[in-house]
Amino acid sequence: MTEDAIGTLLMKVAGSDRAAFRRLYAESSAKLFAVLLRILGTRAEAEDALQEVYTRVWLRAGRYDPARGAGMTWLVAIARNLAIDRLRSRPASRTEADSEVIDTLADDRPDAENRLLVLGEARRIVDCLGQLEPDRSAAIQGAYLKGLSYQQLAERHGVPLNTMRTWLRRSLLRLRECMDQ
Amino acid sequence: MTQRPALPPDDDADALAAEYVLGVLDLPDRQAAEARAKADPAFAARITAWEARLAPLADDIAPLPAPDLLPQIEARLFPKPARPRRGFSWRFLAGGLTAAALALALLLAQDPPSEGPQLTASLTAETQALQIAARYDVETGTLTLTREGGAPAAAGQDYQLWAIGADGVPASLGLLRDAAVTVEAQGLAPGIVLAVSLEPAGGSPLAVPTGPVLVTGALAEATSG
Numbered sequence: 001m002t003e004d005a006i007g008t009l010l011m012k013v014a015g016s017d018r019a020a021f022r023r024l025y026a027e028s029s030a031k032l033f034a035v036l037l038r039i040l041g042t043r044a045e046a047e048d049a050l051q052e053v054y055t056r057v058w059l060r061a062g063r064y065d066p067a068r069g070a071g072m073t074w075l076v077a078i079a080r081n082l083a084i085d086r087l088r089s090r091p092a093s094r095t096e097a098d099s100e101v102i103d104t105l106a107d108d109r110p111d112a113e114n115r116l117l118v119l120g121e122a123r124r125i126v127d128c129l130g131q132l133e134p135d136r137s138a139a140i141q142g143a144y145l146k147g148l149s150y151q152q153l154a155e156r157h158g159v160p161l162n163t164m165r166t167w168l169r170r171s172l173l174r175l176r177e178c179m180d181q
Numbered sequence: 182m183t184q185r186p187a188l189p190p191d192d193d194a195d196a197l198a199a200e201y202v203l204g205v206l207d208l209p210d211r212q213a214a215e216a217r218a219k220a221d222p223a224f225a226a227r228i229t230a231w232e233a234r235l236a237p238l239a240d241d242i243a244p245l246p247a248p249d250l251l252p253q254i255e256a257r258l259f260p261k262p263a264r265p266r267r268g269f270s271w272r273f274l275a276g277g278l279t280a281a282a283l284a285l286a287l288l289l290a291q292d293p294p295s296e297g298p299q300l301t302a303s304l305t306a307e308t309q310a311l312q313i314a315a316r317y318d319v320e321t322g323t324l325t326l327t328r329e330g331g332a333p334a335a336a337g338q339d340y341q342l343w344a345i346g347a348d349g350v351p352a353s354l355g356l357l358r359d360a361a362v363t364v365e366a367q368g369l370a371p372g373i374v375l376a377v378s379l380e381p382a383g384g385s386p387l388a389v390p391t392g393p394v395l396v397t398g399a400l401a402e403a404t405s406g
Contacts, residue, residue: 088208173188
């Protein structure tokens with residue numbers, strides 16, 4: 001955590017340091033833009049959301065607590081929450097059409113959902129996801145990376161909504177047990 | 182949406198936090214989870230823990246060249262004081278004025294003083310596009326509000342601003358009909374909560390909000406810089 005450059009910048013931003021805010025944008029916007037584009041599906045929406053994300057970052061930086069996580073984790077959470085809120089606020093008819101755009105974008109590499117960097121901190125979640133049934137592991141990654149809803153997951157996996165929820169919740173708890181060991 | 186399958190209470194809370202972080206919930210369930218996180222620090226801690234657990238999944242997302250949107254972002258966050266303001270329109274409700282513990286008067290738009298102790302608040306809510314920044318100059322009693330996100334209220338509705346002090350009683354500060362406003366408000370102090378509710382056109386018919394409270398924020402001393 002002492003080497004968390006993003007976290008250090010966030011603490012300066014919390015002190016209304018505009019130069020730090022510019023450096024933070026330079027250091028983190030490419031990552032957050034990619035996160036937003038995966039979930040929202042179009043550049044126009046991702047760009048609009050990116051402005052909103054950094055507006056929130058400036059306004060909320062005082063709430064960032066380095067003891068509770070890395071700076072980038074905090075930023076990604078803000079970006080994902082905003083993108084998912086926007087996704088869930090869309091009219092249902094649009095959600096269907098856009099989910100195909102999202103799939104096209106996110107599935108541009110073979111086996112995209114199963115390709116994870118097996119490095120450092122990522123190793124544990126990869127190991128633990130590997131202990132779940134492959135379709136459940138894929139559902140968790142699809143939801144995290146693309147913002148898939150329970151409804152979309154149920155359709156993809158061909159199971160009723162309540163079944164999907166039951167086994168995803170159980171899978172998440174198993175994932176927690178494995179990762180917290 | 183779906184019924185939550187039965188789990189022991191601890192696991193149920195943790196699974197809900199995980200579902201929230203994962204993003205699979207529909208909007209009402211997301212909003213309920215956010216409301217719970219605000220009221221329940223233990224639940225908020227579960228969310229933070231899940232954000233950390235799942236964060237490595239984002240490692241797989243390769244950064245993409247992002248457009249330089251800093252000029253637009255900075256224009257939203259740091260409006261130039263000299264820029265002429267347009268479209269301010271605050272109306273005070275007769276009842277609100279007399280009921281208000283705060284003496285308020287509408288001022289013509291003027292540049293906010295840049296010196297002296299300042300209180301600020303950002304009025305936001307997790308699932309609400311509406312965002313309003315408030316800045317209060319303690320010496321002059323000038324409260325400036327700037328809408329930084331979200332749309333104006335729909336036809337037939339108005340945003341109404343309230344100040345809620347330690348007594349918990351909301352006092353109307355008027356209607357927010359456009360992008361920014363400056364009012365005189367004596368006696369605001371750190372800890373006073375500013376809130377915006379959605380009301381019928383013309384504002385709440387009562388001395389309290391009748392519509393949903395959209396965004397809130399507490400006044401706090403501004404950090405210098």
